[in-house]
Amino acid sequence: MKKLLHFSSIIPFDDSDNHTSLLEYWMHSPEALCALTKDDEIWFVNPSFEKLLSESIEEFVEILSNELDPFAESMTSLHDGIQVRLQPSNRLFQLMPVPISVHPEITLVFSVMERTYENELAQERMRFDAYRQVFGDIHGLALFEFNLETHYFETFGSLKDMFGLSTISSDTHTPLLFKQLLHPDDLNVYLKILGELMIDPEIEMRESVVRIFHLEESQYHHYVVRSHLSMDRKLLTCAVMDQSVYQTDNEKIEKFNQFIEAGMMEFDFQSDTFQHISPGLFRMIGFEIEPSDITLEFWKQFLHPEDLELLTSSRHETLQGESATYIYRVYVKDELKWVEEKREPIWDQNKNVTGYRSYLKNITRLQEQEQEITTLRTVDPITGIANRDTLKTHIEELLEEAQSVTMIGISFNHYAEVKQTLGFELADEWNAVTIGTLQPYVPDDALLAVIHEDLYCIVIPSYWTDERVRRFGEKLTTLSERAYSISEYEIFPHVSVGVCRSPHDGMTANELIAHTVQVTNHAYTQGHSNLAFYSSSVDLPSLRRYTLINDLRTAIKNRELFVVYQPKVHAWTGEIVGAEALMRWTHPTWGPISPAEFIPLIEHNQQIVELTDFLIEEVCRFMNQLPTCIPISINIPASYFYLDNYMQQIQQSYTRHNILPHYLEIEIPESTLLENRDRMKSVFETLNAFGITVSFDDFGTGYSSLAYVQDYNIQIMKIDRIFAHGIHQNVKSQAIVRSLMYIAKEFGMDIVVEGVECFRDLNWLRDHGVQTIQGYLFSPPVESEQMIRLLDQTYLPPTEVSSLEGHTMLIPVQMIFSRIQSFTSDLGRAPALVSMEDRKSFKLYTTLFLPPNDFLQFSILMKSQDQPIPVNIIGTPDFEDGIYTYELEPIEQSLLEGATEHAFHLTPEQAKNTLHLHHFL
Numbered sequence: 001m002k003k004l005l006h007f008s009s010i011i012p013f014d015d016s017d018n019h020t021s022l023l024e025y026w027m028h029s030p031e032a033l034c035a036l037t038k039d040d041e042i043w044f045v046n047p048s049f050e051k052l053l054s055e056s057i058e059e060f061v062e063i064l065s066n067e068l069d070p071f072a073e074s075m076t077s078l079h080d081g082i083q084v085r086l087q088p089s090n091r092l093f094q095l096m097p098v099p100i101s102v103h104p105e106i107t108l109v110f111s112v113m114e115r116t117y118e119n120e121l122a123q124e125r126m127r128f129d130a131y132r133q134v135f136g137d138i139h140g141l142a143l144f145e146f147n148l149e150t151h152y153f154e155t156f157g158s159l160k161d162m163f164g165l166s167t168i169s170s171d172t173h174t175p176l177l178f179k180q181l182l183h184p185d186d187l188n189v190y191l192k193i194l195g196e197l198m199i200d201p202e203i204e205m206r207e208s209v210v211r212i213f214h215l216e217e218s219q220y221h222h223y224v225v226r227s228h229l230s231m232d233r234k235l236l237t238c239a240v241m242d243q244s245v246y247q248t249d250n251e252k253i254e255k256f257n258q259f260i261e262a263g264m265m266e267f268d269f270q271s272d273t274f275q276h277i278s279p280g281l282f283r284m285i286g287f288e289i290e291p292s293d294i295t296l297e298f299w300k301q302f303l304h305p306e307d308l309e310l311l312t313s314s315r316h317e318t319l320q321g322e323s324a325t326y327i328y329r330v331y332v333k334d335e336l337k338w339v340e341e342k343r344e345p346i347w348d349q350n351k352n353v354t355g356y357r358s359y360l361k362n363i364t365r366l367q368e369q370e371q372e373i374t375t376l377r378t379v380d381p382i383t384g385i386a387n388r389d390t391l392k393t394h395i396e397e398l399l400e401e402a403q404s405v406t407m408i409g410i411s412f413n414h415y416a417e418v419k420q421t422l423g424f425e426l427a428d429e430w431n432a433v434t435i436g437t438l439q440p441y442v443p444d445d446a447l448l449a450v451i452h453e454d455l456y457c458i459v460i461p462s463y464w465t466d467e468r469v470r471r472f473g474e475k476l477t478t479l480s481e482r483a484y485s486i487s488e489y490e491i492f493p494h495v496s497v498g499v500c501r502s503p504h505d506g507m508t509a510n511e512l513i514a515h516t517v518q519v520t521n522h523a524y525t526q527g528h529s530n531l532a533f534y535s536s537s538v539d540l541p542s543l544r545r546y547t548l549i550n551d552l553r554t555a556i557k558n559r560e561l562f563v564v565y566q567p568k569v570h571a572w573t574g575e576i577v578g579a580e581a582l583m584r585w586t587h588p589t590w591g592p593i594s595p596a597e598f599i600p601l602i603e604h605n606q607q608i609v610e611l612t613d614f615l616i617e618e619v620c621r622f623m624n625q626l627p628t629c630i631p632i633s634i635n636i637p638a639s640y641f642y643l644d645n646y647m648q649q650i651q652q653s654y655t656r657h658n659i660l661p662h663y664l665e666i667e668i669p670e671s672t673l674l675e676n677r678d679r680m681k682s683v684f685e686t687l688n689a690f691g692i693t694v695s696f697d698d699f700g701t702g703y704s705s706l707a708y709v710q711d712y713n714i715q716i717m718k719i720d721r722i723f724a725h726g727i728h729q730n731v732k733s734q735a736i737v738r739s740l741m742y743i744a745k746e747f748g749m750d751i752v753v754e755g756v757e758c759f760r761d762l763n764w765l766r767d768h769g770v771q772t773i774q775g776y777l778f779s780p781p782v783e784s785e786q787m788i789r790l791l792d793q794t795y796l797p798p799t800e801v802s803s804l805e806g807h808t809m810l811i812p813v814q815m816i817f818s819r820i821q822s823f824t825s826d827l828g829r830a831p832a833l834v835s836m837e838d839r840k841s842f843k844l845y846t847t848l849f850l851p852p853n854d855f856l857q858f859s860i861l862m863k864s865q866d867q868p869i870p871v872n873i874i875g876t877p878d879f880e881d882g883i884y885t886y887e888l889e890p891i892e893q894s895l896l897e898g899a900t901e902h903a904f905h906l907t908p909e910q911a912k913n914t915l916h917l918h919h920f921l
Helices: 002-009 016-027 047-071 118-135 159-163 175-181 184-199 243-248 250-260 279-285 296-300 305-319 370-378 388-400 415-422 424-441 466-481 509-525 540-554 595-604 608-625 638-642 646-656 677-689 705-711 731-746 759-767 784-793 908-912 914-918
Strands: 032-037 042-045 082-086 091-097 106-115 141-147 153-157 205-214 219-229 235-242 263-268 273-277 324-332 335-347 353-362 406-411 447-452 455-460 484-486 489-491 496-501 531-533 561-570 576-587 591-593 632-635 664-669 693-699 716-719 750-754 772-774 809-820 829-836 842-846 856-862 869-880 883-890
Touching (some): 042 047, 047 082, 047 091, 141 175, 153 159, 184 219, 305 324, 305 353, 370 388, 388 509, 406 509, 424 455, 424 466, 424 484, 447 509, 466 531, 496 509, 540 576, 561 608, 576 595, 608 632, 608 784, 638 646, 638 677, 646 677, 677 693, 716 731, 731 750, 809 842
Parallel strands (some): 496 531, 576 632, 693 716, 716 750, 750 772
Antiparallel strands (some): 032 106, 082 091, 141 153, 205 219, 406 455, 406 496, 447 455, 842 883, 869 883
């Protein structure tokens, strides 16, 4: 195609004398060409086109004419080409327009090529990626690949240096060019060797020495050419090596030999099958079989029994999105060989790991000495220091000898950022640079190892005191004060240091490594270049999250989950016109759990389907109890609708409880909409066909809000609370809401504004035509019995409320936890606010739910006090808008003296604004 365009472009468009010669060239072109008139009739085809289409030309022209109709007015949009698929042969052709005019009647000239199937394309991609990886950095080695079936030609390696092609574009690299560079005396000999390779099926590779002309030096050089024909006799691969390199640089040639024995494959987790397998893999395992015959069980039978666990656990690492290199042993015809597998995860458009791509090579020749094997298994290949396996083994050996261990974790916290922005190579360079800087600080008797990415660990075979660790850690944190150069970039790290010691912080190697990672990450969250001790980093949220994740699985069975309802009211009259169903969870130990906390845990546990079915069933059961039914909305994530039987579940629930479907409203959070728009369009149409109303929840908070309105058929738009809160004085929010109301009107949608909490916001919304309001100004979410009582009232008056009303003097404090279950000592801190009631008790405001006194012991530390005040919780807490209110009783009354010295004062308006208080918490 590129050669065709080059030749055609040198003839001026308006030079009619050259039209004949151009057409003559086209007649002999290997490219399949087709010229059309303005009526989409064939004006000219060349023999290559007739050979390609054969008896399908009429069908091709008819389909092509239909494909061109959308472009009739603007042919400029054809620059990317079009595709034509023939039925029933399912052959796919790619048509690229040729910007050449050869006759007044011609409007379009196409170059036509047949596309291979997707699996063939994927295999080519794998092969080309591997070629570039292996040959890209080897001087004096080039590779040509020619597809005998499609005539596709590709080159790799150092062609410019070897043949003087620096002034010639790679787009012009063709078999003819390299044929012309061969010495005339060597050409016929080489063609004869290729002929023998093509004819004799028993021959797979031939080697010869030829002279190739160097364009810049104007002289011939000797090269060794290895020509290889694939097992399917379709791919001719020629490796060209500088003869001097071939004779002197055995290491580079060894790399080539390893590649010849290499294999590539892709594995799909969903189907548990190998999708693509290269011929090199067949040679590696010593069998010639069809790819469909290679299954997981088939592959496992070749593995050494001691390495089976390694490959089994590698699945979990890959699913976590980790790239890795695995070295293991396989039996090939009763002979043990070493295999190195470099594995990269494959991601789908939703950033989920769906499989992996592996490059495998036979490294048996590199394993002749046991020391080399040990090195590969125990040393990180990028940094040259001990890897995680070596780290674990080393710690286990120290613990077996009853040695105390001090582990110091150091993270430079930039590997992921460098990898994402600058690529893997510079990320590896970043690791090498940071390790080089860190090594001078490592004590002589200590081991330096890599845990993950740029998180390292220094293992000291003794117990270091707090003071000694602090002095050492302060030296390490100074590494943040300088920039590190990688390539042409300078990067300032954010060094965090975490300390973990045995036996207090862990009794096993796994515990010590895990705690070191945890405390180092905790140090990072505390600010720039921090040092943290494990004993002060096990905070309440960590234990809470662990407990909730486990207990959530039995929450439905134990009747801990229930549904509350928040009324939707008419903005002017307060009449209840509907409600939203919201799921709540009361944990037996931790009390009420915020949906913002447990909903992500539901997704973590993959319980979305189970709990959504529960919510739908509970709402339909409740609606059946109402004397007069009102519309009730249910918040359902988009992922639920990827079930094949989602509509059956919904239909069964409302039918079982005799509910008319038009009383159901499905709220789909805009932020959960996935990329499969065709699927979601079908879901919306199905719901509407059954009479169910669909609304967008939290509208305006995502990236594609307006596109969703255009794509999906929805009836209600719920404007998120971030726009409603303070709208009476926020000009930007006012502009956004007015715009959304205009869009809703144009699309025939109703508007609901949620999160309305004050009169002035309500008045603004009323004045601008909002009809339906949902928010604490009219009612918080209430349980089913109270909701029935509210419906009996019919109308709800707006009322401003605040859990902190009347408390305008608040004191910032730190909660210090001294015991959580069996954990003792200083177990972490959390911010809180207190208001003084009297000298005997006071109220505490926090975003944390605090368990009973027999489960938790803590103190509060005020800025004016040097000594923490031990306290007990009195009674049960109140919970409103994410803030828990506790009444506390100090164990020692005398410690309260001077407690109000550092109190800050809030205006009555600020005291009612819980969002303002969240700033302090």
